Amino acid sequence: MMIPAVNTQESVQDAKTIDFAARKQLEKKAVVYDTKDFNLWYGETHALQNINLSIHEKEVTAIIGPSGCGKSTFIKSLNRMVELTPGVRTNGVISYQGKNILDKSFQPEDLRTRVGMVFQKPNPFPKSIYENVAYGPKIHGIRNKKVLDEIVEQSLRRASIWDEVKDRLKENAYGLSGGQQQRLCIARCLAIEPEVILMDEPTSALDPKSTLRIEELVQELKKEYSIIMVTHNMQQAARISDQTAFFLNGEVVECDRTDLVFHNPADSRTEDYIAGRFG
């Protein structure tokens, strides 16, 4: 493991110093998502149990934990995509910008424009590079070619792919490499001007170089967006996130500043997982 749990007095002191500084910083950040005793069942399977988490704006929150612990279910709950699975039941509260998105009166469409999602496998549409990015704005009624051109360019620039595709915007997106397709999908997500970007293992299908580019991009994007990322890769969580939530068997064992979770975890199960003793 790259960042093993440490127990020396000095390290504990370091972690406490980090804790104090990080917490002061955190106090200033607005809460974007707040979940209170959120539960989810797939039929009889109680996949998420009493989830209480706060997610802050303009930060990267990493969701880590072994296979089947509920990471994807959680992230898909944040945009209510999980409801597309038959037999899903929920209770509790998921508050987004102060509104309970599980409330019957809440329109899920409101979320879809404010919360974008990037999936494990790059999933561009079988259309041109340009059309992939222009698709969302067009759905939202933007027809003016100049405005669309501007949105496409800005989104591709922000996703760090403009220089690679600016001369081939009319070509099919399937002609791009996997890493380029994933950055195109991020550009497509940015084109609808979301506030939050959900990422479900966005680099697990990519080579190390493409992974690094996405990680650098995430660091850039967090200046403007709140990012919640599921990852199996603990080095990645340690490298790029501000806050880490460790899930196990459908529960949140620990959620804290990433430095603390990795250097001075409060729960021995977190320490064991981070040290690679299971999972």
Ligand SMILES: Nc1ncnc2c1ncn2[C@@H]1O[C@H](COP(=O)(O)OP(=O)(O)OP(=O)(O)O)[C@@H](O)[C@H]1O
């Ligand atoms: N459509 C479904 N129907 C029934 N059970 C499901 C469904 N999707 C997930 N589950 C169950 O819910 C639990 C959480 O699954 P989930 O996919 O959220 O875990 P995960 O942590 O994302 O796993 P992985 O890291 O392998 O992707 C598991 O027990 C899984 O078997």
